[in-house]
Amino acid sequence: MTRLYLPPSLTNFEEKHMVFSTWVDHMAFGYDLVAAIRPRMLVELGTHKGLSFFAFCQSMKEHGIDGVCYGVDTFEGDAHTDKYDETVFNAVQSHARQNYHGIAYLMRMFFNEALGHFSDGTVDLLHIDGLHTYEAVSEDFRNWYPKLRPGGIVLFHDVMARMNDFGAWRFWEETAPQHESFTFLHGFGLGVLRKPGGDRSADPELLHLLFDDPSPEAAARLRAFYVHACRALENARKVRRLEAQAQARAAAQAANAAKAPGGA
Numbered sequence: 001m002t003r004l005y006l007p008p009s010l011t012n013f014e015e016k017h018m019v020f021s022t023w024v025d026h027m028a029f030g031y032d033l034v035a036a037i038r039p040r041m042l043v044e045l046g047t048h049k050g051l052s053f054f055a056f057c058q059s060m061k062e063h064g065i066d067g068v069c070y071g072v073d074t075f076e077g078d079a080h081t082d083k084y085d086e087t088v089f090n091a092v093q094s095h096a097r098q099n100y101h102g103i104a105y106l107m108r109m110f111f112n113e114a115l116g117h118f119s120d121g122t123v124d125l126l127h128i129d130g131l132h133t134y135e136a137v138s139e140d141f142r143n144w145y146p147k148l149r150p151g152g153i154v155l156f157h158d159v160m161a162r163m164n165d166f167g168a169w170r171f172w173e174e175t176a177p178q179h180e181s182f183t184f185l186h187g188f189g190l191g192v193l194r195k196p197g198g199d200r201s202a203d204p205e206l207l208h209l210l211f212d213d214p215s216p217e218a219a220a221r222l223r224a225f226y227v228h229a230c231r232a233l234e235n236a237r238k239v240r241r242l243e244a245q246a247q248a249r250a251a252a253q254a255a256n257a258a259k260a261p262g263g264a
């Protein structure tokens, strides 16, 4: 009998930090991956307004994981995001302080400057989401791969984005076949790669689904699952928005009625 896959994004996840980002398509997966592998150390290269970062942090907190998340970014922007101003860093810092004390740490610096703060073989989950040229993604992977522990996981965003000088797709096409890997095709694409080694005996179900069944049918099922998970979160957001609008309208009507002659 096929087992049902029922990850926490299906039942428990209502995102606490929503900003515009193409990472929105992978929030459910990011939340589930953290719940599954329970990282003691997570490093994100490229945090910007914090959509992916806070999905990871939220999962850490809601699953009682004894670990920390580092978000590395100049918080100034790059050639693909364009330059942005201090309001971005201030908002991210304030959300981190209010919600993820002891979990979220922001490292406001270049990725290469942050390298020296991490020992080799210590990072459980690395998210590479900085500048998306072929050269930049290759450099980030080359520099940070030694920091991963054996069996550690790397995520690459934008592996399906082929506009302008985006080159994460080309890097991923070359790199994925040389590793245990899985590719989500929806949105701008998300690559998942596992470093060899580590203890596989207690692998969580999600890692089995990602890496242990190489059949196209199994991959298609997992991809479809996370397309639906992303749509379900989008629909839940719409419902909450409509409910809030309806409540605001009802409150305004009640206030007007109270002001009208003969009103309460």
Ligand SMILES: C[S@@+](CC[C@H](N)C(=O)[O-])C[C@H]1O[C@@H](n2cnc3c(N)ncnc32)[C@H](O)[C@@H]1O
Pocket (backbone or CB within 6 Å): 020, 021, 022, 023, 045, 046, 047, 048, 049, 050, 051, 052, 053, 072, 073, 074, 075, 076, 077, 078, 081, 109, 110, 111, 112, 129, 130, 131
């Ligand atoms: C695509 S955005 C990150 C998106 C984010 N993960 C999200 O969920 O929306 C890329 C970020 O990487 C930062 N960045 C790019 N190259 C960098 C580098 N070499 N050092 C530090 N920050 C960098 C930029 O400032 C920008 O905020």
